[in-house]
Amino acid sequence: MVDTQPRLWTIRGIQLDGEVRPRLKVDHLDIVAGRTAVLGASGAGKTSLLNLLVGFESPHHGRIENQLPTGTGRLPLFWIPPDGGLWPQATVDEHLQAVTPGGQQSSQDTLARFGLDHLQNTRPGQLSAGERSRLAVARGLAANADVLVADEPLVHVDPARLDRDWESLVNETRQSGTSLVFSTHSPEQALRHANRVVVLSGGQVIAEGHVATLYEHPPTREVAECLGPVNWFEPEDAIAWAVGDENMCLRPEHVVLEADSSGPARVVHSHAIGAIRETRLELVDRDHQRTILHLADSAPPTSDLRVKITRRVTPG
Structure with a gap:
């Protein structure tokens, strides 16, 4: 620009x-x-x-x-x-x-x-x-x-x-x-x-x-x-969490945790802090956890639920 x-x-x-x-x-x-x-x-x-x-x-x-x-x-x-x-x-x-x-x-x-x-x-x-x-x-x-x-x-x-x-x-x-x-x-x-x-x-x-x-x-x-709350993925992590293959910046409003029986992660716990929800995830194929920030605009994901991280689609 x-x-x-x-x-x-x-x-x-x-x-x-x-x-x-x-x-x-x-x-x-x-x-x-x-x-x-x-x-x-x-x-x-x-x-x-x-x-x-x-x-x-x-x-x-x-x-x-x-x-x-x-x-x-x-x-x-x-x-x-x-x-x-x-x-x-x-x-x-x-x-x-x-x-x-x-x-x-x-x-x-x-x-x-x-x-x-x-x-x-x-x-x-x-x-x-x-x-x-x-x-x-x-x-x-x-x-x-x-x-x-x-x-x-x-x-x-x-x-x-x-x-x-x-x-x-x-x-x-x-x-x-x-x-x-x-x-x-x-x-x-x-x-x-x-x-x-x-x-x-x-x-x-x-x-x-x-x-x-x-x-x-x-x-x-x-x-x-x-510039504010963010889920940042280095290339190796992006591949492991199936969100991409390069540096990824996913703001909380961009993230959806979608239930998927073959998803790469399972929910450990989740709690809301105002408009933002912090959900702790663990990769199912290795001992690695991270907290994902997303909007608290839906029911909290339940423990042990298999999920994948997807990008929220905004109407264009």
């Missing part, structure tokens, strides 16, 4: 040095307009990459070219750092008034969307961690920049309202034409809210591209696991 979106940043051969090893080492990466997730575990290099994008740090080697929009009458860039970057002396309302081109009403509407309108005279030190996270995002949206860079936004928000606040963030950027670059350790947030994803591990880019493509066709097991 060819990208037609304009580039925002071009990175070539950059390195950020660390005490023991480089904190970040990227040979080639383009960040384009739209919504890009920077995904990885703690210490993967997410913050280091975002720091480079916004100019908070400079690479020790290589170059990064800023190609942000110009002449739009808007701020080219607004940054939400990992600690939110709030001003301790300013009230909630003053945080938005300082950056809001649209004035008082626009500020009040944004505060209301994030459940902060009743706290407008409160300072950050009197807010909970979740409220501070929401204020940082509300201020970032109020700035109405061409590009919003957010380092793990909404990370402290209670689960009960997390999806609602993410929807507000994404909808606001979509409606205003703001590109969003955000870091996260959550594959769910990347899959739900990004068009493209950059996957980091050990300070290096291990994959980048369209989210849907990498989810369905990850190049390695590590990339597959970064």
Whole structure:
């Protein structure tokens, strides 16, 4: 799939040095307009990459070219750092008034969307961690920049309202034409809210591209696991479990355990964890077991049932 979106940043051969090893080492990466997730575990290099994008740090080697929009009458860039970057002396309302081109009403509407309108005279030190996270995002949206860079936004928000606040963030950027670059350790947030994803591990880019493509066709097991629950088969295992003869990535929603008296495996046990079922299988011709993840949308398979692993057919 060819990208037609304009580039925002071009990175070539950059390195950020660390005490023991480089904190970040990227040979080639383009960040384009739209919504890009920077995904990885703690210490993967997410913050280091975002720091480079916004100019908070400079690479020790290589170059990064800023190609942000110009002449739009808007701020080219607004940054939400990992600690939110709030001003301790300013009230909630003053945080938005300082950056809001649209004035008082626009500020009040944004505060209301994030459940902060009743706290407008409160300072950050009197807010909970979740409220501070929401204020940082509300201020970032109020700035109405061409590009919003957010380092793990909404990370402290209670689960009960997390999806609602993410929807507000994404909808606001979509409606205003703001590109969003955000870091996260959550594959769910990347899959739900990004068009493209950059996957980091050990300070290096291990994959980048369209989210849907990498989810369905990850190049390695590590990339597959970064993007959510997966049944990964190396070629030898794929042959043994009769699912193919090469590396296979089967997501839980793709898997069906079909009863088959001549199937290669038997059920050891099975239990559901929410929408996903974990079923332990054992090969009948050798002492080898593995857990298969599949949807818990049918009756659980019974112990000792002979089965084969098949791919769910989706109506096309």
